Amino acid sequence: MRKFVSFSIAAMLITVLVFLTQAQQLSDKAQLGRELFHDPTFKGTINPKVATGLSCANCHADFDDEAEPDGVIRAGHSVIGVPQRGSAKGGMIKGADFARAAGGGGFCYQHFLQKVPESKVNPTAIPAEHAEALMAYFEAISDGKKGPQFEMQMLDATAKTEAGEKIAAMTGDTKKGWELWGRACVVCHPTPKKAGIGIQLVRTRPPRDIDKTIIRWATKIRGGGSLMPFYASDILSDQDIANILAFLREQMESTAR
Structure with missing residues (x-):
């Protein structure tokens, strides 16, 4: 009986340790996403010859700017709730590409941060590890919230x-x-x-x-x-x-x- 209890406690401790380790990894990944969100060089990976100086934070809030407005009017909506949206750019980015394109961030990564013409943008060209980090950050700050509700209007x-x-x-x-x-x-x-x-x-x-x-x-x-x-x-x-x-x-x- 004692051996069984000891084994159960050991198994529980291992489970907790694994959980904490995974949580720490997610935290590290989300932190990288936060840094990328505010960094126009994308951790130095964008060629300075094509960098515009813009970052994700220039066009999007990483907080609920409707509930807690800071007075800034940004061109894009808050990234709160991005993981729950499932599509971006008026439905142009969806399905498996949605997460791979960092919820639409991959479009901005090429077009607004690197001057790639809109017609030549590949939203999934953003490095996979960066897309995962951004999505981890969006997930962490959203905390299950849906975020702003809007209908994207793409004008011809x-x-x-x-x-x-x-x-x-x-x-x-x-x-x-x-x-x-x-x-x-x-x-x-x-x-x-x-x-x-x-x-x-x-x-x-x-x-x-x-x-x-x-x-x-x-x-x-x-x-x-x-x-x-x-x-x-x-x-x-x-x-x-x-x-x-x-x-x-x-x-x-x-x-x-």
Whole structure:
């Protein structure tokens, strides 16, 4: 009987030890994912010649920014709940590719962090160990939560143009636009007259046709393009974008005086 009890206790201790070891491994993996999430060099694995300087954290919160807003408007939704979504990029990444592409992070890894043209992106090209680490991190911080509920709207070229023209025709508030600029745009455009990851928007001379420029910018904000991520309507409303554009119009017109 004593031998049986001793054996049972030993087996239990071994089970606990294995569990703790696995938990520690998961913790290490999740920690790597956290570091990758905030690192534009991806732990030094991205070639500096193609690195944009962007990280996952520039476009996505790794906390519930609806429940605990920090004032920043990010182009992407929070990564809380990513493991439960099952698809990304409007259903373009799904099935077995979903986890292998780090819940959609593999697209950003190539396109936004390395300037790979959108048409040539392979979301599963992200190193497997990095995809696993990111998913482990998303799993750890989600803790079973579903996260933000949204429907991804992928606009085609015609829809982007129509959306841009509609927004450009709206009246905006320059003061609100300046505030929104500080919350949504400065990560890539430090000021309208200074380039960062994004280009300098307001130059010493205004463009020949400010109206056409406003339409082009409205189209890019809503639909994205090149390294410019698109801002869905649940993140920036049409009026929000119109306000930002009103501010930029004021800045451009002031250079002509």
